Protein backbone atom coordinates (compact mmCIF):
# COMPACT_ATOMS: atom_id res chain seq x y z
CA UNK A 1 0.00 0.00 0.00
CA UNK A 2 1.37 3.41 -0.94
CA UNK A 3 2.18 5.84 1.89
CA UNK A 4 -0.36 8.63 2.13
CA UNK A 5 0.72 12.07 0.96
CA UNK A 6 -2.59 13.76 1.73
CA UNK A 7 -5.89 12.79 3.34
CA UNK A 8 -7.19 9.78 1.47
CA UNK A 9 -9.79 7.05 1.95
CA UNK A 10 -8.33 3.81 0.63
CA UNK A 11 -10.93 1.26 -0.39
CA UNK A 12 -9.88 -2.34 -0.50
CA UNK A 13 -11.95 -4.21 -3.09
CA UNK A 14 -10.46 -7.55 -2.00
CA UNK A 15 -11.90 -6.93 1.46
CA UNK A 16 -15.26 -6.13 -0.14
CA UNK A 17 -15.15 -9.47 -1.95
CA UNK A 18 -14.19 -11.22 1.28
CA UNK A 19 -17.18 -9.69 3.07
CA UNK A 20 -19.55 -10.54 0.24
CA UNK A 21 -18.29 -14.14 0.18
CA UNK A 22 -18.67 -14.42 3.93
CA UNK A 23 -22.24 -13.09 3.85
CA UNK A 24 -23.07 -15.49 1.00
CA UNK A 25 -21.65 -18.37 3.02
CA UNK A 26 -24.27 -17.62 5.69
CA UNK A 27 -27.13 -17.88 3.17
CA UNK A 28 -28.95 -20.73 1.53
CA UNK A 29 -27.57 -21.07 -2.00
CA UNK A 30 -30.73 -19.74 -3.67
CA UNK A 31 -31.31 -16.78 -1.35
CA UNK A 32 -30.96 -13.58 -3.35
CA UNK A 33 -28.60 -10.80 -2.28
CA UNK A 34 -29.47 -7.11 -2.29
CA UNK A 35 -26.46 -4.85 -1.80
CA UNK A 36 -27.35 -1.66 0.04
CA UNK A 37 -25.25 1.14 -1.48
CA UNK A 38 -27.11 4.18 -0.14
CA UNK A 39 -25.19 7.21 1.14
CA UNK A 40 -22.24 6.69 -1.26
CA UNK A 41 -22.03 3.01 -0.27
CA UNK A 42 -21.77 3.98 3.38
CA UNK A 43 -19.33 6.78 2.75
CA UNK A 44 -17.04 4.95 0.34
CA UNK A 45 -18.08 5.49 -3.32
CA UNK A 46 -21.39 4.12 -4.58
CA UNK A 47 -20.57 3.91 -8.29
CA UNK A 48 -17.26 2.06 -8.10
CA UNK A 49 -18.51 -0.21 -5.32
CA UNK A 50 -21.73 -1.01 -7.19
CA UNK A 51 -19.87 -1.70 -10.41
CA UNK A 52 -17.61 -4.12 -8.57
CA UNK A 53 -20.52 -5.79 -6.75
CA UNK A 54 -22.57 -6.06 -9.93
CA UNK A 55 -20.07 -8.59 -11.27
CA UNK A 56 -19.66 -10.69 -8.09
CA UNK A 57 -22.68 -10.93 -8.66
CA UNK A 58 -25.38 -9.42 -6.49
CA UNK A 59 -29.04 -9.65 -7.56
CA UNK A 60 -30.31 -6.25 -6.52
CA UNK A 61 -29.14 -2.87 -5.30
CA UNK A 62 -30.81 -0.58 -2.78
CA UNK A 63 -30.44 3.15 -2.30
CA UNK A 64 -32.39 5.53 -0.08
CA UNK A 65 -33.29 8.26 -2.55
CA UNK A 66 -34.09 8.56 -6.25
CA UNK A 67 -31.05 10.68 -7.11
CA UNK A 68 -28.74 8.06 -5.67
CA UNK A 69 -30.31 5.55 -8.05
CA UNK A 70 -29.89 7.88 -11.02
CA UNK A 71 -26.15 8.20 -10.27
CA UNK A 72 -25.86 4.43 -10.33
CA UNK A 73 -27.64 4.20 -13.69
CA UNK A 74 -25.31 6.89 -15.09
CA UNK A 75 -22.37 4.81 -13.85
CA UNK A 76 -23.56 1.82 -15.84
CA UNK A 77 -25.44 -0.19 -13.24
CA UNK A 78 -28.00 -2.32 -15.09
CA UNK A 79 -29.22 -4.55 -12.24
CA UNK A 80 -32.53 -3.70 -10.56
CA UNK A 81 -32.34 -0.87 -8.03
CA UNK A 82 -34.79 -0.53 -5.15
CA UNK A 83 -35.32 3.02 -3.88
CA UNK A 84 -36.11 2.63 -0.19
CA UNK A 85 -37.55 6.06 0.44
CA UNK A 86 -38.75 7.72 -2.76
CA UNK A 87 -40.82 10.87 -2.83
CA UNK A 88 -43.74 11.32 -5.20
CA UNK A 89 -42.12 14.44 -6.70
CA UNK A 90 -39.50 12.15 -8.27
CA UNK A 91 -41.73 9.38 -9.61
CA UNK A 92 -41.38 10.44 -13.25
CA UNK A 93 -37.58 10.40 -13.20
CA UNK A 94 -37.70 7.21 -11.15
CA UNK A 95 -39.60 5.53 -14.00
CA UNK A 96 -37.37 7.13 -16.64
CA UNK A 97 -34.38 5.54 -14.94
CA UNK A 98 -36.02 2.15 -14.35
CA UNK A 99 -35.72 2.46 -10.59
CA UNK A 100 -38.12 0.48 -8.41
CA UNK A 101 -39.97 2.28 -5.61
CA UNK A 102 -40.60 1.10 -2.10
CA UNK A 103 -44.27 1.87 -1.54
CA UNK A 104 -44.94 2.52 2.11
CA UNK A 105 -48.36 4.13 2.43
CA UNK A 106 -51.70 4.46 0.67
CA UNK A 107 -50.97 8.01 -0.44
CA UNK A 108 -47.85 7.19 -2.41
CA UNK A 109 -49.33 3.94 -3.72
CA UNK A 110 -52.12 5.98 -5.26
CA UNK A 111 -49.71 8.62 -6.56
CA UNK A 112 -47.41 6.01 -8.05
CA UNK A 113 -50.23 4.13 -9.78
CA UNK A 114 -51.48 7.43 -11.25
CA UNK A 115 -48.07 8.32 -12.67
CA UNK A 116 -47.27 4.79 -13.87
CA UNK A 117 -50.64 4.69 -15.66
CA UNK A 118 -50.14 8.14 -17.17
CA UNK A 119 -46.74 6.94 -18.45
CA UNK A 120 -48.45 3.89 -19.95
CA UNK A 121 -46.48 1.41 -17.88
CA UNK A 122 -47.60 -2.16 -17.43
CA UNK A 123 -46.54 -4.40 -14.54
CA UNK A 124 -44.08 -1.76 -13.32
CA UNK A 125 -42.16 -3.38 -10.43
CA UNK A 126 -43.04 -2.01 -7.00
CA UNK A 127 -41.99 -3.16 -3.54
CA UNK A 128 -44.49 -3.01 -0.71
CA UNK A 129 -42.99 -2.07 2.65
CA UNK A 130 -44.68 -3.13 5.89
CA UNK A 131 -44.07 -1.78 9.34
CA UNK A 132 -43.68 -4.70 11.76
CA UNK A 133 -42.29 -2.81 14.76
CA UNK A 134 -39.66 -0.28 13.74
CA UNK A 135 -42.41 2.34 13.42
CA UNK A 136 -40.53 4.26 10.76
CA UNK A 137 -41.95 3.59 7.27
CA UNK A 138 -44.48 1.08 6.03
CA UNK A 139 -48.06 -0.05 5.78
CA UNK A 140 -49.51 -1.74 8.83
CA UNK A 141 -50.92 -5.25 8.85
CA UNK A 142 -54.48 -3.88 8.68
CA UNK A 143 -53.67 -2.22 5.34
CA UNK A 144 -53.22 -5.48 3.41
CA UNK A 145 -56.72 -5.43 1.88
CA UNK A 146 -56.37 -1.79 0.76
CA UNK A 147 -53.02 -2.54 -0.88
CA UNK A 148 -54.39 -5.59 -2.66
CA UNK A 149 -57.50 -3.86 -3.96
CA UNK A 150 -55.51 -0.84 -5.20
CA UNK A 151 -52.95 -3.03 -6.96
CA UNK A 152 -55.59 -5.32 -8.45
CA UNK A 153 -57.46 -2.31 -9.84
CA UNK A 154 -54.65 -1.54 -12.31
CA UNK A 155 -52.36 -3.33 -14.73
CA UNK A 156 -49.74 -0.61 -14.52
CA UNK A 157 -47.91 -2.01 -11.47
CA UNK A 158 -46.93 -5.39 -10.14
CA UNK A 159 -45.79 -6.31 -6.63
CA UNK A 160 -42.24 -7.56 -7.16
CA UNK A 161 -41.48 -7.86 -3.48
CA UNK A 162 -42.93 -7.46 -0.02
CA UNK A 163 -40.54 -6.46 2.73
CA UNK A 164 -40.09 -5.14 6.23
CA UNK A 165 -37.16 -4.01 8.37
CA UNK A 166 -35.96 -5.30 11.74
CA UNK A 167 -35.61 -2.81 14.58
CA UNK A 168 -33.02 -4.54 16.76
CA UNK A 169 -31.48 -7.43 14.82
CA UNK A 170 -28.04 -6.83 16.36
CA UNK A 171 -29.34 -6.88 19.95
CA UNK A 172 -29.85 -10.42 21.23
CA UNK A 173 -31.58 -9.06 24.36
CA UNK A 174 -34.38 -8.06 21.99
CA UNK A 175 -34.71 -11.55 20.54
CA UNK A 176 -38.39 -11.92 21.54
CA UNK A 177 -39.23 -8.61 19.89
CA UNK A 178 -37.45 -9.65 16.70
CA UNK A 179 -39.14 -13.08 16.64
CA UNK A 180 -42.43 -11.23 16.91
CA UNK A 181 -41.48 -9.05 13.92
CA UNK A 182 -40.63 -12.19 11.94
CA UNK A 183 -43.99 -13.79 12.84
CA UNK A 184 -45.90 -10.65 11.91
CA UNK A 185 -44.06 -10.51 8.58
CA UNK A 186 -44.96 -14.15 7.88
CA UNK A 187 -48.64 -13.50 8.59
CA UNK A 188 -48.72 -10.44 6.35
CA UNK A 189 -46.93 -12.07 3.45
CA UNK A 190 -49.00 -15.27 3.57
CA UNK A 191 -52.13 -13.15 3.41
CA UNK A 192 -50.80 -11.08 0.49
CA UNK A 193 -49.56 -14.04 -1.50
CA UNK A 194 -52.93 -15.77 -1.11
CA UNK A 195 -54.85 -12.71 -2.26
CA UNK A 196 -52.63 -11.50 -5.08
CA UNK A 197 -52.35 -14.86 -6.83
CA UNK A 198 -48.59 -14.77 -7.55
CA UNK A 199 -45.49 -15.03 -5.36
CA UNK A 200 -43.62 -11.75 -4.74
CA UNK A 201 -40.07 -11.91 -3.36
CA UNK A 202 -40.04 -11.65 0.44
CA UNK A 203 -37.22 -9.99 2.36
CA UNK A 204 -36.67 -8.86 5.92
CA UNK A 205 -33.05 -9.15 7.06
CA UNK A 206 -30.33 -6.52 7.15
CA UNK A 207 -26.74 -7.54 7.98
CA UNK A 208 -27.35 -8.41 11.65
CA UNK A 209 -30.58 -10.14 10.68
CA UNK A 210 -28.61 -12.31 8.24
CA UNK A 211 -26.12 -13.22 10.97
CA UNK A 212 -28.52 -13.70 13.90
CA UNK A 213 -31.75 -14.95 12.31
CA UNK A 214 -30.95 -17.54 9.63
CA UNK A 215 -34.56 -18.73 9.83
CA UNK A 216 -35.74 -15.33 8.55
CA UNK A 217 -33.80 -14.96 5.30
CA UNK A 218 -36.88 -15.62 3.12
CA UNK A 219 -36.15 -15.07 -0.62
CA UNK A 220 -33.64 -12.24 -0.36
CA UNK A 221 -31.53 -10.37 2.20
CA UNK A 222 -30.39 -6.75 2.25
CA UNK A 223 -26.86 -6.07 3.42
CA UNK A 224 -25.04 -2.79 3.87
CA UNK A 225 -22.69 -2.60 6.84
CA UNK A 226 -21.52 -6.22 6.46
CA UNK A 227 -20.27 -5.54 2.94
CA UNK A 228 -18.24 -2.65 4.28
CA UNK A 229 -16.69 -4.80 6.97
CA UNK A 230 -18.65 -4.65 10.21
CA UNK A 231 -20.63 -7.44 11.85
CA UNK A 232 -22.05 -5.36 14.72
CA UNK A 233 -20.58 -7.63 17.41
CA UNK A 234 -17.13 -8.62 18.58
CA UNK A 235 -17.70 -12.20 17.51
CA UNK A 236 -19.05 -11.39 14.05
CA UNK A 237 -16.53 -8.61 13.38
CA UNK A 238 -13.85 -11.32 13.17
CA UNK A 239 -15.52 -12.62 10.00
CA UNK A 240 -15.40 -9.27 8.23
CA UNK A 241 -12.70 -6.90 6.98
CA UNK A 242 -13.33 -3.15 7.01
CA UNK A 243 -12.91 -2.02 3.41
CA UNK A 244 -11.97 1.58 4.20
CA UNK A 245 -8.73 2.97 5.60
CA UNK A 246 -8.80 6.68 6.26
CA UNK A 247 -5.28 8.07 6.17
CA UNK A 248 -3.76 11.48 6.48
CA UNK A 249 -0.32 12.94 7.16
CA UNK A 250 1.44 15.19 9.62
CA UNK A 251 1.56 18.70 8.14
CA UNK A 252 3.43 20.35 11.00
CA UNK A 253 4.83 19.57 14.44
CA UNK A 254 4.80 22.19 17.20
CA UNK A 255 6.56 22.37 20.52
CA UNK A 256 4.08 23.77 23.02
CA UNK A 257 5.41 25.28 26.23
CA UNK A 258 3.74 25.00 29.62
CA UNK A 259 0.87 27.49 29.94
CA UNK A 260 0.11 27.71 26.21
CA UNK A 261 -3.07 26.58 24.51
CA UNK A 262 -3.92 24.68 21.33
CA UNK A 263 -6.63 25.54 18.80
CA UNK A 264 -9.80 27.60 18.69
CA UNK A 265 -11.23 29.01 21.89
CA UNK A 266 -8.09 27.80 23.66
CA UNK A 267 -10.06 24.63 24.41
CA UNK A 268 -6.88 22.79 25.37
CA UNK A 269 -4.35 24.32 27.78
CA UNK A 270 -1.21 22.55 28.83
CA UNK A 271 0.52 22.53 32.21
CA UNK A 272 3.55 20.74 30.77
CA UNK A 273 5.73 20.72 27.67
CA UNK A 274 3.98 19.09 24.73
CA UNK A 275 4.61 18.10 21.11
CA UNK A 276 1.62 18.41 18.82
CA UNK A 277 1.03 17.37 15.23
CA UNK A 278 -1.34 19.27 12.95
CA UNK A 279 -3.23 17.04 10.48
CA UNK A 280 -5.11 18.11 7.32
CA UNK A 281 -8.49 16.62 8.25
CA UNK A 282 -11.34 18.26 10.14
CA UNK A 283 -15.06 18.36 10.68
CA UNK A 284 -15.69 19.21 7.02
CA UNK A 285 -14.10 15.86 6.20
CA UNK A 286 -16.30 13.97 8.64
CA UNK A 287 -14.35 14.05 11.88
CA UNK A 288 -16.95 15.85 13.98
CA UNK A 289 -16.35 18.13 16.94
CA UNK A 290 -17.54 15.37 19.25
CA UNK A 291 -14.17 13.65 18.65
CA UNK A 292 -12.28 16.65 20.00
CA UNK A 293 -11.12 17.50 23.51
CA UNK A 294 -9.25 14.27 24.13
CA UNK A 295 -11.99 11.84 23.12
CA UNK A 296 -10.95 10.63 19.68
CA UNK A 297 -7.51 9.58 18.54
CA UNK A 298 -5.53 8.70 15.43
CA UNK A 299 -2.70 6.19 15.02
CA UNK A 300 0.85 7.36 14.36
CA UNK A 301 3.65 4.81 14.35
CA UNK A 302 1.28 2.27 15.93
CA UNK A 303 0.53 4.57 18.87
CA UNK A 304 -2.57 6.52 19.77
CA UNK A 305 -2.36 10.28 19.37
CA UNK A 306 -5.36 11.95 21.01
CA UNK A 307 -7.13 14.97 19.52
CA UNK A 308 -6.35 18.14 21.48
CA UNK A 309 -8.93 20.89 21.90
CA UNK A 310 -11.56 21.65 19.29
CA UNK A 311 -11.72 19.96 15.91
CA UNK A 312 -11.35 22.66 13.22
CA UNK A 313 -13.06 22.63 9.84
CA UNK A 314 -9.97 21.47 7.97
CA UNK A 315 -7.55 20.37 10.67
CA UNK A 316 -7.05 18.60 13.96
CA UNK A 317 -4.14 18.87 16.37
CA UNK A 318 -3.06 15.68 18.13
CA UNK A 319 -0.73 14.91 21.01
CA UNK A 320 2.51 13.30 19.83
CA UNK A 321 4.62 14.11 22.91
CA UNK A 322 5.63 10.47 23.39
CA UNK A 323 5.49 9.38 19.74
CA UNK A 324 8.56 9.27 17.53
CA UNK A 325 7.33 11.01 14.38
CA UNK A 326 8.14 13.67 11.80
CA UNK A 327 6.40 16.11 9.51
CA UNK A 328 5.21 14.19 6.44
CA UNK A 329 4.64 10.91 8.31
CA UNK A 330 1.55 8.86 7.60
CA UNK A 331 -1.36 8.87 10.06
CA UNK A 332 -4.15 6.28 10.28
CA UNK A 333 -7.54 7.64 11.35
CA UNK A 334 -9.26 4.28 11.03
CA UNK A 335 -8.73 1.06 9.15
CA UNK A 336 -8.79 -2.71 9.55
CA UNK A 337 -6.95 -2.57 12.91
CA UNK A 338 -7.85 0.72 14.57
CA UNK A 339 -11.44 0.34 13.44
CA UNK A 340 -14.06 2.97 12.65
CA UNK A 341 -16.27 1.15 15.15
CA UNK A 342 -13.79 1.77 17.98
CA UNK A 343 -13.20 5.38 16.99
CA UNK A 344 -16.98 5.91 16.80
CA UNK A 345 -17.33 4.57 20.34
CA UNK A 346 -15.07 7.34 21.69
CA UNK A 347 -17.73 9.84 20.65
CA UNK A 348 -20.68 7.69 21.71
CA UNK A 349 -21.75 6.87 18.20
CA UNK A 350 -21.68 3.92 15.80
CA UNK A 351 -19.55 2.87 12.82
CA UNK A 352 -22.45 3.70 10.44
CA UNK A 353 -22.38 7.38 11.38
CA UNK A 354 -18.61 7.79 11.24
CA UNK A 355 -18.10 6.08 7.87
CA UNK A 356 -21.11 7.61 6.10
CA UNK A 357 -19.94 11.03 7.28
CA UNK A 358 -16.59 10.97 5.46
CA UNK A 359 -17.21 13.82 3.08
CA UNK A 360 -16.87 13.88 -0.68
CA UNK A 361 -13.90 16.22 -0.26
CA UNK A 362 -11.74 13.29 0.79
CA UNK A 363 -10.00 11.62 -2.14
CA UNK A 364 -10.96 7.96 -2.70
CA UNK A 365 -8.29 5.49 -3.77
CA UNK A 366 -9.21 1.96 -4.87
CA UNK A 367 -6.95 -0.99 -4.14
CA UNK A 368 -7.70 -3.92 -6.47
Ligand SMILES: *Cc1c(COP(=O)(O)O)cnc(C)c1O
Pocket residue numbers: 036084165205206207208222223224225226
Ligand atom coordinates in the same frame (compact mmCIF):
# COMPACT_ATOMS: atom_id res chain seq x y z
C1 LIG B 1 -29.96 0.73 5.44
C2 LIG B 1 -30.91 -0.39 5.33
C3 LIG B 1 -30.46 -1.72 5.25
C4 LIG B 1 -29.00 -2.12 5.45
O1 LIG B 1 -28.75 -2.34 6.83
P1 LIG B 1 -27.33 -2.84 7.37
O2 LIG B 1 -27.50 -2.92 8.84
O3 LIG B 1 -26.34 -1.81 6.97
O4 LIG B 1 -27.07 -4.16 6.71
C5 LIG B 1 -31.39 -2.72 4.98
N1 LIG B 1 -32.71 -2.42 4.86
C6 LIG B 1 -33.18 -1.16 4.97
C7 LIG B 1 -34.64 -0.92 4.84
C8 LIG B 1 -32.31 -0.11 5.23
O5 LIG B 1 -32.78 1.14 5.36
